[in-house]
Amino acid sequence: MAGKPVLHYFKARGRMECIRWLLAAAGVEFEEKFIECPEDLEKLRKDGKLMFDQVPMVEIDGMTLVQTRAILNYIATKYDLYGKDVKERALIDIYTEGILDLTEMFIQLAKCPPDQKEAKISMIKDRTKNRYLPAFEKVLKSHGQDLVGNRLTRVDIHLLELLLYIEEFDASLLAPFPLLKALKSRLSSLPSVKKFLQPGSQRKLPLNAKQIEEGKKIFNIK
Numbered sequence: 001m002a003g004k005p006v007l008h009y010f011k012a013r014g015r016m017e018c019i020r021w022l023l024a025a026a027g028v029e030f031e032e033k034f035i036e037c038p039e040d041l042e043k044l045r046k047d048g049k050l051m052f053d054q055v056p057m058v059e060i061d062g063m064t065l066v067q068t069r070a071i072l073n074y075i076a077t078k079y080d081l082y083g084k085d086v087k088e089r090a091l092i093d094i095y096t097e098g099i100l101d102l103t104e105m106f107i108q109l110a111k112c113p114p115d116q117k118e119a120k121i122s123m124i125k126d127r128t129k130n131r132y133l134p135a136f137e138k139v140l141k142s143h144g145q146d147l148v149g150n151r152l153t154r155v156d157i158h159l160l161e162l163l164l165y166i167e168e169f170d171a172s173l174l175a176p177f178p179l180l181k182a183l184k185s186r187l188s189s190l191p192s193v194k195k196f197l198q199p200g201s202q203r204k205l206p207l208n209a210k211q212i213e214e215g216k217k218i219f220n221i222k
């Protein structure tokens, strides 16, 4: 029997967190090997495991996977969270890309120089309130409780993760979106998700400036 997937990343959310979320929601146990110093990174490089010299990297089913989207696609396909046909998959891809675009803005906020922070925060609030959340509320209004098809898919999980980040950032942003709030409560009570939401799970704290500085030092990025 194949062992647990092994996730290689910093001890931080960053680009690995959506992968942790998807595995956890699918009920898959995983191990983590944190890159905590340049030597940890060097070892992975020497073993030829970082194709583009970047992480996230996941060892799963005898393969070494890199590129966040490729890793998510593999996990979603393997655990049947990627829709029932090519049309559902197209919708899932569209919604996923929108979610990843907004998630990336939160990642970039943590990297933002202090003098640009205020402008970035106001841009994120504007995009959240006026672009992304209305779009997903509209999907739920016209479609029903799951975003695509009539069962759970990866995109429900990606959206839940994003809604929790938004709530952490400014809970008032969620107020005008009752269907999204209902989705958040419903998914949060799924047993696998509930377990991941508990303190002490492999879920990570928000990315902060210190973690980014440490990551840059490890990669020797100026």
Ligand SMILES: N[C@@H](CCC(=O)N[C@@H](CS)C(=O)NCC(=O)O)C(=O)O
Pocket (backbone or CB within 6 Å): 014, 015, 053, 054, 055, 056, 066, 067, 068, 069, 219
């Ligand atoms: N397109 C890649 C981007 C990965 C990426 O930029 N990873 C960062 C850490 S979050 C990294 O490894 N940076 C070091 C570098 O690019 O040299 C993905 O989605 O996985």
